[in-house]
Amino acid sequence: CKKYLDIEPVGRVIPTTAEDFRALLNAGYAGFAQHKSLLAARTDELVLNEFNDDFPLYRDIYKWNDINPDVLSIQFHYIDFYRTIFNANTVISDVEARAGVNTETAQLKGEAYLLRAYSHFELLNLYAKPYDKNTAATDRGIPLSLKVDLEHIYTPATVAVVYDQVLADIAEGQKLLNVKTFEAGKNYRFTTRAAFALLARVREFRGEYAEALKASKDALALDNQLEDLNAAGAVLPNNYLAKENIMSMESPFNNGINRLARISAHLIGLYNQTDDLRFAKYFSKSGSNYVALKGASDANKISFRNGELYLIQAEAALQTNDQALAVQSLLALKAKRLTPAYYTTEATRISALDKNALLQEILVERERELALEGQRWYDLRRYGQPQITHTVGGEAFILQKNDPRYTIRFPKDAIANNPNLQ
């Protein structure tokens, strides 16, 4: 009778082996939120085409109307992050008990810690104020999810507490990770290099430049290649096959936004259109407008790459008063992006800049290099929260300087299920 009832269902599984846990973790990677594509609509990088039929989906995001968006408006991601965290939490708690302790399970568990850290970090960037060490202990952060427990009552932890957890998870993960680089196609996973890259970004966002500098150096010490746009056959630096790739998990500029996005005059204006080789690689002219070539494809997924690390290194070195290293890092990147002749003029110009001007130059270079890679909104938050204007139907909508809308409200669904978020 027991045998009669023993049906191993097709297609369903209780994860027990390392392969199962790999698949479970993969689901966490694959389902990672594509919030950066929505954030792009809030930055100064784009002008949206009002006559695209998808425009109503983005209209209120574009207008920073978080208050009473139209029913059609896309909601910012929330549950997706926690679904990924759920998968990570399951791997953290079960993988070694079920599938044994070995380098493979250690790598899996390490990746899970990093994935959890990154998810919490991204939630903070969306829904909490930028880090300020004076107020972090009281600033409202986001709820932490550290184990699977349906009875747990989630309340937002402070920004400081969330960051402590993020750093602790990175540290815990770094102890376990043992793969430096995954082959192309599997490089959506966290590695020892990606862990350093994440740490560098977290420290940079916290304004802890000494730590940021160390982490970026550690990462580049493992591999410091850059894609050389002067070389024949060079791919986009954010391509998953690029020499400088560290990790390609996210679609920061997915097809949804790409379809109706035109590049803003502000962004176009930052480039030397002939001698900055990025310009032709990044953008294409469509009618009288420029559209992006960087997104809308799995091949262009990007989370971390060496190009960003060079910029973090430059920024962190400068902020820790190592201007020589700052200039050196910046120029190392530019050498691979500009025509040789233009590089020479730029090198001369940049070497002569004072500290403030150099910082500005680094920030502008971030805009140029990391355009449409989901970094801009965070950089705007970190540096100055300037005023931005978008026009819809002839009417100007203004995001004011230091506008509270630089922090996004928790989505309606999330508040409905957890009023502690109000």
Add this chain to the structure above:
Amino acid sequence: TVLSAEDGKPIPGASVFVDKSGIGEQSSPGVIQNTVIGAMTDANGHFILKVPARTTYLKVSYLGYTTTMVDITNKTKITVSLKNDDKVLGEVIVTGYADIAKRKNTTSVAKLDYEKVRQNGVAGVDQMLEGQIAGVSVANLNGGPGAAPKIKIRGTVSLNGTQDPLWVLDGLPLEGTNLPNKLTDKDNIDQLRNLPIAGLNPDDIADITILKDAAATAIYGARAANGVIVITTKKGKKGPMAVNFSANTFISDRPDLSKLNLMNSNQKVDFELGMASRPDLIYRDNQGSVARILNKSGELSNYRTNGFSGLTAGTQDAINALRGNNTNWANELYQTALNQQYGLSLSGGSDQANYYFSSGYYNEKGTTIGTGMERYNITLKTDFNLSQKLKAGVAVFGSKTNRKNYLTDPDGYTNVSTYSRNVNPYQTVRDANGNYAYDLDILGTVNGDVYLPYNFLEERANTRYTLGNKSVKTVMDLNYEINRAFNIRTELGLQFEDTGVEKYAGQESYNTRKLRQSSSYFNSGLGKTDYFLPLGGVITNQNTSFFQYNWKSILEYKKVFAENHEVEALAGTELRRTYNEDVLTRGFGFNERTLTNQNIVFPNADFAKNPNFNSYQKGKQENAYASFYGTLSYTYDRKYTLYGSIRYDGSDLFGVDPKYRYLPIYSVSGAWNAKEEKFIKDINWISNLRLRSSYGIQGNIDKTTSPFVVGNYSNANILPGGNQPTISVTSPPNNKLRWEKTSTFNAGLDLGLFNNVVQVTFDYYNRYSKDLIGTEALQLENGFDFTNANFARVKNKGLELSISTRNIQTNNFQWSTDFNIAQNKSKVVQEKIRPNQLTPSREGFPVGAIFVLKTAGLDANGIPQFMKDGQVVSLENFYKLYDPWADFFPGELTSTALSNEEFRNLYTYAGDMEPKFTGGITNRLRYNNFDFAVTATFNIGQTVLARPQYNPAQVDRGRNYSTDILNAWSPTNAGSNMPGIFGKDSFDGERYMAYNWLTGFDASNSYNNLDVFSKKISYMRVSSMRLGYSLPAAIAGKVKANTLRVSIEARNPFVISTDYKGYFDPETYGNIYAQPISRSISIGLNATF
């Protein structure tokens, strides 16, 4: 004279007739055949009957006695003695596992003869049950052709789990009969479904038994928690072949759209002009033709300063022209439909075998144009007596059902019921050139510039949605009588259901346009936006094949000891396995004429992930169940019966907590046949008196919820160069889930008076359900938005009363009445309240409790004000609204200072969604050859909540509203009680918090729960009126027919109700998606040969 063989007393009311019949209408026992010559015995058991000269036999029958044939050759005066019989059809309760003599019954069951509930022009037997049995509620959720109604037996036990009863066909429990709980929302309302019971030709049914209490259902195990409906089909009778033919034509009436009180073109244009004059209203302010005209001519501000007369003549004409377009949408969307139904059956038998063959055809066109249902049936049943001891039976039920509809878009904008409410009355169907006129107010068209043209008629013409079901159900049984005491029986039931769904959307349809639009991408080669969806239609095929076998083996024991001790026992096993496989395929760029399709070339793998472009998907499921059960019944002295049953259900083990692998389910019950007691036996006017009582426990565990992390294998395309294996978890692990347990107590009384002229059945029950499993919303931080959890304890108490009377009994006039009424009161004893919940706990209130916010009319700005602690307060104060950004960014945010608990306490209880009383009444009259029957059902004292006609802060001028909105409050109409329409900037922006609150800051949308939207309704629906005429035998004989009957029947001719303004029918009050319940008139012919 007719006497009882047992005590020699006369039997009044017995039927004496000349029998010619096979199987025909109204041939249930105890009722005289319409066309036959017959008489009824009087109080002394006497009868007088004139018979044609050649008649040699008379048949004498009476309920509870064996029907006897009497030779009357050359006799003028006869005396007949009828023998008591427990085994005649009407006296046995068929549970599907055993036939229990009615005198030994201890449980609460109800039995219906099919002929009593039969209605013409109704596709399924489920719809015929409405109002027929006390405690069984049948609710029409949708008026579509053959749409399944929601059936509930004795209220709601499960809060979120399945609420549907188990259907059993000749002993085979059918699978796949559950309906989704949220049938009435937009995701489900347009789904075509074919429930297994819909494949059965109702005319093949002999009778229906409904098992209501735990003692009756326990034998079916866990899945019977919502009651059981046992269907017994017709059998051939011994005798020459009887042929029965019936034909019906029925006309369904076009629904009456005027019930919705929508604005006409003139009113709508004035309304839009009124909206346009107010710069403070910016919600969707470019929608609607008036706004489009004013925007186009650039005269909006001119209109606001100078009024209508200030507009240029051209603009005035354009606006006035709209007033003349009064499209009759009722005629465009709905029709009067002509439908047909035919049936033919052959039956007969001998000592060795009997047979019943039938075939049927049913064709119903919906009153909604483009919908319909068609069914072919065949039924073959034979029983063989292989030897004195060995009997075998085979039954095969085959059917083919086709249903059709057009395709509505995935967002529900184009659902016919919503569209008929929302479409502007000035919207035309075709333009002056005969081309489709597109509706510019369908969302997805932007600011009046049409990107995705939508026209309802084009959609109907160019899309197709069909569901075809082929079903075969077979039941084979073998019965061997070992000796007088022991009997062994085995029964194998098979069910095959093959369902194919086809959805086709042609290139010229909103559906395809929408999909194509989502395939747009920037083609860097061409330097412009391109689409990867090939031109042409989109076709989706979904095939589901289901198979189950159910193999029961039962050993029965029956013995009478020392005359007074009757023992019956039964032990059995049941093995069951179900297989379900479904495959979905899609073709793009489909050409209907060449039947060719094109492959999609995805510009990159990212697009291939969109499930809308998925071209193949397969699902497979197998489940196994093994059960053991036994019953024991003991009767003493024909007066006292005790009965007990127990069952163990085991099922496949994957992911299930081992604790819950076997579920014991048991019951005990008893009955006292008081009529057999000496002191009552002699009371003549009491002809029957029985008392019953039962108690039983049923349990259930949700098998989809596991204490472990259970996932599905899948593949994800994360980066180019190959898929990565994934395991996606669909529900969170939950180790806190416990058994759901329901205990039921039942007490009942069966009473017959004056020789059963009046028969009364009364039942009281009390059901207590502990640890009810339901879906519970989770905080999204869990990674899941809901789980199944034990979260409530619910009590259901109820009373059921059925009365059948034979009011008048004379030779040529008879009148009888069946009446039933039931009351069910539910109470949530305990309910888990999440700290995040914003709606009040139902603890202490009914399951269907409706809670409302008490309003106190409108304030000086026409915004609702509320009652709080006996004081009238403004909306802002009621919700304690404040602006968290008041210091640096006023006007942007609005929040409530109420804690969740305080928020919950704002509500007051308004009433119960479930009616206080439900029931039905049927009157049957016969005068000579005419017969007439009226069935009415009623619901008394039900609280309902209407959808608000409009949200005062979000009035969309691009759609139509009920004329109520014309009476909205305004400074010039300050006496109105309908909230005024306002915007963020109205009243100098001072009420922005109220505005923000109504436009979405209120996470619980509590505007929908204002007390003004709730009310109590009661209604009575005459569901059927039927008049029949049986042609005199002489005329029938001319066409070689034994009987010939014509009938005319009106279905749902009218409903008497308290006010249900704004909806089609009180039954679907509050549901804007429901199709109207159709009214029809049918003409039928029935002949037996």
